[in-house]
Amino acid sequence: MVIRRKPLRYKIVKISKQSKIFTVICEVFDSDSFVWKRLDDFKLPQGGKFILSSVPVRNNQFLNWLASSGENMIRFCMKTETWSLHPLPSDLPNFYSLQLLANQGGKLGIVVWKPKGYVKGTWVLDSTFGKSWVRMKEEKTIVEEDKFVRPVWVPP
Secondary structure (H helix, E strand, O other): OOEEOOEEEEEEEEEEEOOOOOOOEEEEEEEOOOEEEOOOEEEEOOOOOOOOOOEEEEOEEEEEEEEOOOOOEEEEOOOOOOOEEEEEEOOOOOOOOOOEEEOOOOOOEEEEEOOOEEEEEEEEEEEOOOOOOOEEEEEOOOOOOOOOOOOOOOOO
């Protein structure tokens, strides 16, 4: 992630799992010091899983992932090099629905839809450091049903 353009400064985040199922190992490379630094292990709450194959969504100084529990989002702050859990909206429909983090007008958002292509809603954080989610869109169809059309990729 580029931290500053002039003079160029960037950070690379390397994430791996430890043998303990709820522990994530994180190393950060900083182009200013030109060294790798291992951070304190991040412990997920009991029952939480971190899907390493998922691509994070960058929003301002944060990298964001959905936790497999469906209740939280995992955030890594590039500025402070710290981890945190952030609760997802309490009114998310979770029965047979898919969730995807996205940037929505410069804000972090979550889109929820049913497999047949019906958007159930879009929520965005009220600010970069906000704790409140605001619902933005109501239900609508985004994909026409067609026996010849199949999604190429469905997010985990």
